[in-house]
Amino acid sequence: MANIVLIGLLCSLHVATASIVVPISDVEPLPLRMHNAVSTAQELFEKSCPEEVSPTNPYKPPEVLYSSYMDADGSGKPRPVNGTVFPSSDSLVRGIIDAWAQHQHLVLRPDVVWFEILAQLNFYMAKHADELRHLFVDAPGKKEIVVMQPDWPSVVGAFGQEIQKRVKTEWLLDWITPGFTTSTAHDNITATVLTMGLTQRYFDFTGGILCGLRSVELLGERADWARLLGKLDRLPALGEEPAAYARALRPIMTRFVRTWDESPTSAETRAFWGEAVRANRGVSCGTGPHEFRVSGWLTGFLHWRETGNLRVQADEVPTLAEATEPGRRYTVLDDVVYVGESLSELPVGYARAPLKMLDYPRPGVNTMAFVLGGNIGVRREALPTTPASGDGGGGDDARRKGVLAEPLSGWFLYGPAKKDVKTGSDGYGSFDELIGIWRSLGAIWPGGLVYPWDMEEADQQYLRWPGE
Numbered sequence: 001m002a003n004i005v006l007i008g009l010l011c012s013l014h015v016a017t018a019s020i021v022v023p024i025s026d027v028e029p030l031p032l033r034m035h036n037a038v039s040t041a042q043e044l045f046e047k048s049c050p051e052e053v054s055p056t057n058p059y060k061p062p063e064v065l066y067s068s069y070m071d072a073d074g075s076g077k078p079r080p081v082n083g084t085v086f087p088s089s090d091s092l093v094r095g096i097i098d099a100w101a102q103h104q105h106l107v108l109r110p111d112v113v114w115f116e117i118l119a120q121l122n123f124y125m126a127k128h129a130d131e132l133r134h135l136f137v138d139a140p141g142k143k144e145i146v147v148m149q150p151d152w153p154s155v156v157g158a159f160g161q162e163i164q165k166r167v168k169t170e171w172l173l174d175w176i177t178p179g180f181t182t183s184t185a186h187d188n189i190t191a192t193v194l195t196m197g198l199t200q201r202y203f204d205f206t207g208g209i210l211c212g213l214r215s216v217e218l219l220g221e222r223a224d225w226a227r228l229l230g231k232l233d234r235l236p237a238l239g240e241e242p243a244a245y246a247r248a249l250r251p252i253m254t255r256f257v258r259t260w261d262e263s264p265t266s267a268e269t270r271a272f273w274g275e276a277v278r279a280n281r282g283v284s285c286g287t288g289p290h291e292f293r294v295s296g297w298l299t300g301f302l303h304w305r306e307t308g309n310l311r312v313q314a315d316e317v318p319t320l321a322e323a324t325e326p327g328r329r330y331t332v333l334d335d336v337v338y339v340g341e342s343l344s345e346l347p348v349g350y351a352r353a354p355l356k357m358l359d360y361p362r363p364g365v366n367t368m369a370f371v372l373g374g375n376i377g378v379r380r381e382a383l384p385t386t387p388a389s390g391d392g393g394g395g396d397d398a399r400r401k402g403v404l405a406e407p408l409s410g411w412f413l414y415g416p417a418k419k420d421v422k423t424g425s426d427g428y429g430s431f432d433e434l435i436g437i438w439r440s441l442g443a444i445w446p447g448g449l450v451y452p453w454d455m456e457e458a459d460q461q462y463l464r465w466p467g468e
Contacts, residue, residue, distance in 0.1 A: 025274070027103045029402025032382040036436065037084045041069040045412050047087035047432065048376045049350065051424040052414070062417045065369065066152045068186035068410035069377065084380055089429030090349030091375040091407030092116040093301060094437065097294055097343075099405040100277040101440035104380070105215030107406035109182045110228040111190075112375055113256075115349070115409045116301045117231075117249065118176065118194040119374045122351035124241055127308025129201035132238060136167045137202050144204045148358075152413055153189060155207035156355070156371055160192035163199055175234050180224035186410060193373030193411045197351035205371075208358030215400055216273060222260040229253045241310065245303040251333035252297050272297075275331050278340070279441050288344065289434040292441050295340030297331050305347055306428050312339045343437060348429040350374025354419040369415025377408040 038044045042064045046053050053061035064070065069085070088095050092112050099106050125132065137143075145162045149155040164173035176195050178187050196205055218225065232250055236243035255272045262269045277296040302311050316339065323330040323337040331338040352372035360367045381404040 030103045032084075032380055032403040033102075034084065036432070037086050037380075038377075041067045041412070044069055044085060044087055044377055045414065048089050048430055049348075049372060049412075050430055051426060051428055052352075052370075052372070052417075054423065054426060056425060057423060058421060059416070059418055062369070062414040064412050064414050066156075066413040068189065069408075069412075085408070086378050086380055087430055088376060088378045088407070088433055090116070090119075090346065091378050091409065092349055093298055094346055094349075094429075094433055095375075095378040095405060095407040096298055097277050097279075097346075098378070098433075098437045098440060101279070101437060102403065102405075104403040104405040105217070105383070105400050107217040107219065107404060109219045109407075109409075110180045110224045110256075111178045111183055111187045112407045112409050113253070113301075114178050114180075114228055114231065115190060115194065115373075115375050117245075118191070118198070119349045119351050120245065120301065120303050120347075121235075121238070121242065122194060122197040123304035123306055123308050123347070124238075124245075125198050125201070125308070126306075127304075128239060128241070133202065135237065136169055136172075136199065138168070142202055142204050144206055146206045146208070146358075148208045151209065152207070152357075155209070156411065156413060157185075157189040157192055159196055159205060159207075160188070163195055163203065166203070167199070169237075171234060175231060180220050180227060182220040182224060190373040190409050190411045193353065193371045194351055196353035196355075196371060197373075200353040204356070205353060206356040206358060209360070215404075218256070218259065222257065225253070225256045225260065229257055241303070248300045248303065248336055248338070251336050252300050255333070272333075278329065278331070279343075280329060280340075281441075289431075289438045290342055290344040292343040292438060293340045294343055294346075295329060295331060295338065297333055297338050299341050300336070300338045302341060302347060306424065311341065311347070343434055343441075346429075346434065348374075350376055354417075355413070357415065367416050368419050369413060370417050371411060371413050373409075373411030375407055375409045376412075377410065379406040379408055380404065 036047070038047060045064050045067070046061075055061070088098075093116065096106060098104075133140075143166065145159065145166065147155050147158045147162055149158050160173050160177070172195070176191050176198075177183075178191055196203075229250070232246045232253065235246035255269075259269055259272075275296050276298050277294060280293050280295070281291055305311050317337055318328070318330065318339075320332065320335055320337060322328065323332055329340070350372055351374055352370050355369050355371050357367040357369050359365065383400055383402060383404055385401070
């Protein structure tokens, strides 16, 4: 497999590879903090998607029944990985910001980038399903899709083909399916879950069982990243807002491809990866994630909020002249201005859809459940402190020090749950994750973390690193 490793993301991401190394910064590696690592798929789900198990929901917190993170032996333990899994509500955006703040190496698959875009489109479709109905179906209302397969992961995966059979959009399944050399069977199921989320205003889903930053490493091949770029061509067919999303993403994803073509020490490539994440500390009457505003081209992936509303209204985007004024803190690529976001307001990177499970948990009993998929969890691995010897072409990997961070993607099937209950009344995603990012940013900021004098000790302790 061909790789690209980019050394350093300004405040943190140092990248190296046997193929291409782009030096960006020489920040010191930081130790891997293990306090919030998870040991089961259930724990990963609860900490990454807390609104789904909130005690304010009018039903008992659901259990993870099946998941891409679950080992095949039924133990509920995560599948074996080279490293440790940590909860994340958006492994791409939140994961990269955290890796940037903690001086970690970043490993990135095109699949994760694509799922971020699909998760954002789920937010958009939630608000604009009626006006886009003509692109997908002619009939009003909702049609039921029933799938029967030998096991539940196969049930979830089969909905992609069944949706394609029923929509007018002939390219939908091929477009949504990642199709990269890095893609796995679970990636295809994750894409299907996101497709179910996109089309849940047109279909009901029922299934049953048949008898019987210190561095960025781009995995895959150049062709994968070119294919990822090509997927943007379909976005304008979904409306003006997705067309604007495509325009914002194109400069970023064009440079993903260009990274494979340019000299490893190219000033332009180094500058691009160095502008992925920025952070500014504002004036605040309190303390916590809202103190920081994150910017950089990474925010270009965040076009909508969970409500389907635009994250940044058109009249809130500065003109090119305004954005490039001395002292203005905007990232600009190919005349596209990327607007930052408060750390406390970052949206999640997943979507969900209801699924009726026939004859589960026993014949004659049906269970209402949900499928949820997208960018969830981050794998982190402490790299060896002693460089490997005699590793030939792997010497660049051996020179990387500190911690490796890889955004993960996957899916969950969980229940029982009520179909018409809207979760997220207290917000979406893990606030604890945002607190962790805030700690990381505060630790590298002049003045460090500041706790207001009138803050209760218990609240201060919540904001501190465990053991601090």
